[in-house]
Amino acid sequence: MAGARHTVAVPELIVIVGPIASGKSTVAHGLGRRFRAAGRPVAVLDLDDVVETIGGFARLTPDRFRDAQVVHGELVGAWLRRNIDVIAHGPFFEPGEDRAVLHRVPAGIVPRRVQLLATLEAALERTAGDTGRGPSKDPDFLRAAYARVESLRPGLPPADWTFDTSALAARVIVDALSAELLRG
Numbered sequence: 001m002a003g004a005r006h007t008v009a010v011p012e013l014i015v016i017v018g019p020i021a022s023g024k025s026t027v028a029h030g031l032g033r034r035f036r037a038a039g040r041p042v043a044v045l046d047l048d049d050v051v052e053t054i055g056g057f058a059r060l061t062p063d064r065f066r067d068a069q070v071v072h073g074e075l076v077g078a079w080l081r082r083n084i085d086v087i088a089h090g091p092f093f094e095p096g097e098d099r100a101v102l103h104r105v106p107a108g109i110v111p112r113r114v115q116l117l118a119t120l121e122a123a124l125e126r127t128a129g130d131t132g133r134g135p136s137k138d139p140d141f142l143r144a145a146y147a148r149v150e151s152l153r154p155g156l157p158p159a160d161w162t163f164d165t166s167a168l169a170a171r172v173i174v175d176a177l178s179a180e181l182l183r184g
Helices: 024-037 047-052 062-081 095-102 120-128 139-155 170-181
Strands: 013-017 042-046 085-089 112-117 161-164
Touching (some): 024 042, 024 085, 024 112, 042 047, 112 170, 120 139, 161 170
Parallel strands (some): 013 085, 013 112, 042 085, 112 161
């Protein structure tokens, strides 16, 4: 069944980064719902979903993780080339991770960056009650992941928006982003 294709002048690419349990998925999916409610087709792409297609994080080698990052970037580019807005979220902290998510972005599309921050204490609380969490639920793993993120934050590309999810509800963040991204 053929449907009418919605087109936009230039599709949006919103890249959401943040440490484990900072609310990336919650904000990305909330923002995706807002885009759809505004009549904008959008793909919400989570690097974790790509990793799941190859068996998840258990026994994931660094080479396979890099492969997943490249494939994720292929999906980002493919949807943008189809004139679909993209909200991509994941751990894009190192230059190579950032390059992987952006390597197939069409010329003329500039990523809009959202950085989510959270305290380790908030992350520990959030992951403790999440039965779907694997290794990221382990306090030692989480502590090491947060230390890694803090060491890499100074080298991140500048964010258009930064929010502390320890202090702000996801709904408030989605409201603020929607107001900026969907005006006009």
